Amino acid sequence: MLNVEHLSKSYGRGKPKKAILQDINLTVDEGEIVGIVGESGSGKSTLARLIMRLESADEGTVSFATADDFYASCQIVFQNATAAMNPSWTVREILKEPLRKMKGDRDAHIREMLEKVGLEEKHLARRPSELSGGERQRVNLLRSILVEPKLLVCDEIVSNLDRLIQKEIVELIQRLNREMGMAILFISHDLKVVEHLCDRVYVMQGGRIIEESVKRDGHFSFEHSYSLMLFE
Ligand SMILES: Nc1ncnc2c1ncn2[C@@H]1O[C@H](COP(=O)(O)OP(=O)(O)OP(=O)(O)O)[C@@H](O)[C@H]1O
Numbered sequence: 500m501l502n503v504e505h506l507s508k509s510y511g512r513g514k515p516k517k518a519i520l521q522d523i524n525l526t527v528d529e530g531e532i533v534g535i536v537g538e539s540g541s542g543k544s545t546l547a548r549l550i551m552r553l554e555s556a557d558e559g560t561v562s563f564a565t566a567d568d569f570y571a572s573c574q575i576v577f578q579n580a581t582a583a584m585n586p587s588w589t590v591r592e593i594l595k596e597p598l599r600k601m602k603g604d605r606d607a608h609i610r611e612m613l614e615k616v617g618l619e620e621k622h623l624a625r626r627p628s629e630l631s632g633g634e635r636q637r638v639n640l641l642r643s644i645l646v647e648p649k650l651l652v653c654d655e656i657v658s659n660l661d662r663l664i665q666k667e668i669v670e671l672i673q674r675l676n677r678e679m680g681m682a683i684l685f686i687s688h689d690l691k692v693v694e695h696l697c698d699r700v701y702v703m704q705g706g707r708i709i710e711e712s713v714k715r716d717g718h719f720s721f722e723h724s725y726s727l728m729l730f731e
Pocket residue numbers: 510511519537538539540541542543544545546688
């Protein structure tokens with residue numbers, strides 16, 4: 500469904516420029532949950548931005564099988580739910596915004612989807628500051644899935660949450676995948692969460708994908724020394 504081929508990106512005006520991504524190749528199939536792991540600075544978020552067309556690549560292509568309306572097919576959730584939301588808006592206003600092009604009853608659609616992420620109607624009248632961290636991340640997630648995308652890119656979405664809320668959000672992602680058939684590209688440096696959640700994983704180091712593994716019997720297996728060290 501998502502096909503990334505030979506993607507490269509550099510930043511800076513100097514020569515040589517700083518290479519951030521080099522010859523990245525990856526796929527996400529329909530209904531799959533795919534992880535991307537790697538240490539801080541390895542290029543994971545840059546890759547997410549390129550996949551979402553928020554920035555252009557220097558070389559390579561990102562293609563999406565059902566790309567007739569990219570916005571409706573592919574959505575992203577970022578780590579910092581607080582920064583991602585207008586603090587003066589109510590949850591209802593925040594959720595209505597991505598549906599501005601929708602024909603029909605936007606309120607009814609929001610009410611129907613609220614339940615999918617474990618929120619209630621009482622949350623609609625609140626502002627982000629009146630929600631817990633877990634509730635804020637649910638609103639953030641809900642905002643991205645209201646258009647029922649085929650692919651959801653999650654960039655470190657459980658990183659700043661405590662273990663219990665992390666678990667709830669991971670279960671929520673699993674449910675969205677199961678019930679809505681949504682494919683997930685889950686970017687994280689939390690290897691435990693990735694091993695639990697993902698069917699397949701790519702390991703990034705220094706802007707390159709150095710290894711890929713498919714989960715068997717609940718575990719990934721690696722050969723590259725860097726991946727072995729990460730997952731040790
Ligand atoms: N707009 C930019 N201009 C210049 N350099 C950038 C820009 N965005 C990212 N970088 C650099 O690209 C490298 C990769 O950053 P990126 O945020 O993609 O890594 P990451 O793996 O997501 O890290 P983290 O896990 O800490 O978020 C870093 O060295 C960063 O400083």
